[in-house]
Amino acid sequence: MGDKKxxxxxxxxAGTILKSKMTPExxxxxxQKLGESLQVGYDIVEKGGAAIDATQAAVKVMEDSxxxxxxKGAVFTHxxxxxxxxxxxxxxxxxxxAVAGVRRIKNPIELARLVMDKSExxxxxxxxxxxxxxxxxxxxxxxxxxxxxxxxxxLRAAKYQEKVTKADYSQLDHSDDKHGTxxxxxxxxxxxxxxxxxxxxMTNKKFGRLGDSPIVGAGNYANNRTCAVSGTGHGxxxxxxxxxxxxxxxxxxxxxxxxxxxxxxxYEKLAGLGGTGGLIAIDRDGNVAMPxxxxxxxxxxxxPGQKPVIEIFKE
Amino acid sequence: MGDKKxxxxxxxxAGTILKSKMTPExxxxxxQKLGESLQVGYDIVEKGGAAIDATQAAVKVMEDSxxxxxxKGAVFTHxxxxxxxxxxxxxxxxxxxAVAGVRRIKNPIELARLVMDKSExxxxxxxxxxxxxxxxxxxxxxxxxxxxxxxxxxLRAAKYQEKVTKADYSQLDHSDDKHGTxxxxxxxxxxxxxxxxxxxxMTNKKFGRLGDSPIVGAGNYANNRTCAVSGTGHGxxxxxxxxxxxxxxxxxxxxxxxxxxxxxxxYEKLAGLGGTGGLIAIDRDGNVAMPxxxxxxxxxxxxPGQKPVIEIFKE
Numbered sequence: 001m002g003d004k005k006x007x008x009x010x011x012x013x014a015g016t017i018l019k020s021k022m023t024p025e026x027x028x029x030x031x032q033k034l035g036e037s038l039q040v041g042y043d044i045v046e047k048g049g050a051a052i053d054a055t056q057a058a059v060k061v062m063e064d065s066x067x068x069x070x071x072k073g074a075v076f077t078h079x080x081x082x083x084x085x086x087x088x089x090x091x092x093x094x095x096x097x098a099v100a101g102v103r104r105i106k107n108p109i110e111l112a113r114l115v116m117d118k119s120e121x122x123x124x125x126x127x128x129x130x131x132x133x134x135x136x137x138x139x140x141x142x143x144x145x146x147x148x149x150x151x152x153x154x155l156r157a158a159k160y161q162e163k164v165t166k167a168d169y170s171q172l173d174h175s176d177d178k179h180g181t182x183x184x185x186x187x188x189x190x191x192x193x194x195x196x197x198x199x200x201x202m203t204n205k206k207f208g209r210l211g212d213s214p215i216v217g218a219g220n221y222a223n224n225r226t227c228a229v230s231g232t233g234h235g236x237x238x239x240x241x242x243x244x245x246x247x248x249x250x251x252x253x254x255x256x257x258x259x260x261x262x263x264x265x266x267y268e269k270l271a272g273l274g275g276t277g278g279l280i281a282i283d284r285d286g287n288v289a290m291p292x293x294x295x296x297x298x299x300x301x302x303x304p305g306q307k308p309v310i311e312i313f314k315e
Numbered sequence: 316m317g318d319k320k321x322x323x324x325x326x327x328x329a330g331t332i333l334k335s336k337m338t339p340e341x342x343x344x345x346x347q348k349l350g351e352s353l354q355v356g357y358d359i360v361e362k363g364g365a366a367i368d369a370t371q372a373a374v375k376v377m378e379d380s381x382x383x384x385x386x387k388g389a390v391f392t393h394x395x396x397x398x399x400x401x402x403x404x405x406x407x408x409x410x411x412x413a414v415a416g417v418r419r420i421k422n423p424i425e426l427a428r429l430v431m432d433k434s435e436x437x438x439x440x441x442x443x444x445x446x447x448x449x450x451x452x453x454x455x456x457x458x459x460x461x462x463x464x465x466x467x468x469x470l471r472a473a474k475y476q477e478k479v480t481k482a483d484y485s486q487l488d489h490s491d492d493k494h495g496t497x498x499x500x501x502x503x504x505x506x507x508x509x510x511x512x513x514x515x516x517m518t519n520k521k522f523g524r525l526g527d528s529p530i531v532g533a534g535n536y537a538n539n540r541t542c543a544v545s546g547t548g549h550g551x552x553x554x555x556x557x558x559x560x561x562x563x564x565x566x567x568x569x570x571x572x573x574x575x576x577x578x579x580x581x582y583e584k585l586a587g588l589g590g591t592g593g594l595i596a597i598d599r600d601g602n603v604a605m606p607x608x609x610x611x612x613x614x615x616x617x618x619p620g621q622k623p624v625i626e627i628f629k630e
Binding site for chain 2: 211273
């Protein structure tokens, strides 16, 4: 322990988050929950715990809140279901676990961790992933748990819009509700990095679409040689740009700093493709980056000897 | 047209392919089918067609053969089903399409192409992907089509082994049947690169496990700035090492040649993690690489003015 650097960074999704549309009460709710997530994760690494446990705990706090598009607050698919994705990765061992398209898991990030710890596989999907969860006694939640009036209204609005415009609304809407994802990255006192990401997917999504969140290197990546990254945004572009691994590759192969690499990926490479979103990242020296090219990103970090940073809009 | 460089490279899976266990008849069958796949793809680029069409056509030839673990020859899951993955990517536009865990699609690579062309999404999974296929009139095949005695015996043997050893045989077996995947990469006369990969998965696999084949950057990647890559091997390691994108990143960020980058990824990075497999790659100058760290890899390439290269074992 001692003077080793450590810390945690979180996000609660990026998108069209405008100050003009946010009430002071709502903003206070978000800030309070982001602060709680940060503190829960920070306490773990502050006491000498593992970065991977810190990221998992921080993500769980956001999954348990209806405010974010993950866990309890997950958006509805076209069929009125919730299909969730999650991924967790340990930068020391490069072990990872992920689940895609699970419908009845209370905390997808805990199932991802179980896949990492108890399975030789990395990515389990759908009913198979739920069978694995059942075998290991993971907590299930029924449809009522995931029902929130706000998300249901979003689905109804999306379907109405689709009927009126005859277009596929899941492809038109670029509001924050589409981009919602939560994530955490951490550095512990042992010098280990980790990343965790959980997503409720896309309102009105169809055809078993999988996004970037469960994909190692796209939405989530950690490697002690470089950095830990969690992304949030229009998943297809994050897959195409291999966003999370690209930050690591730019550091390792081109010698860029974390901030330079993260900025290049979000402002040049992702934006160059027309992709919107952001990422959070931390490197092995405790440097932090939180770039995004949308109106806002729910985000924060907590480092030793510093006050918690919690931000929502462009500063 | 004219003197522009072009060409095609294919693989039919890597693994414990030993000359001592291969009959001359079986070897001739493999060589014949690999040659047919090469020729079909080559003819397309030779006539000025698109690299993406060439890779799709070459993969389809292997999917239609019972020899390879993709399409007709796909292995059985624990439940006695076939669950297939495929991905295709256009290096010019960086557009891609992929499907994961589809059970009744005759040619998964054609569905992946349809996802690329007709959907705003990249990766569709399971029944959702099949609903999308139905909407677009893709050819379905029933269980009997995918039944091959060879694959069924493999499943029975795997289950028996599992019972005897009380271990998870899908995790123990590293034979070529586990690693079977097919893929093609091509360069066309317009200077465009493309990659296509299709996999029947892992004998006796459970829990909706997804491998690297449907994941952009892991099992399949193409980018006109650098190269086109298709991988085959122990999927979890290919996901962890972000194998296909890593070849591209080493070229773009470190200035390595295609051969240097491909060798580093397979012989150093993948092998360093304990991962087995290989890849095929072509760059925009028509250079070809086909490294693998297993006993063998079904592979070949065809370039203008040269005889077809078709190899199976270490040379």
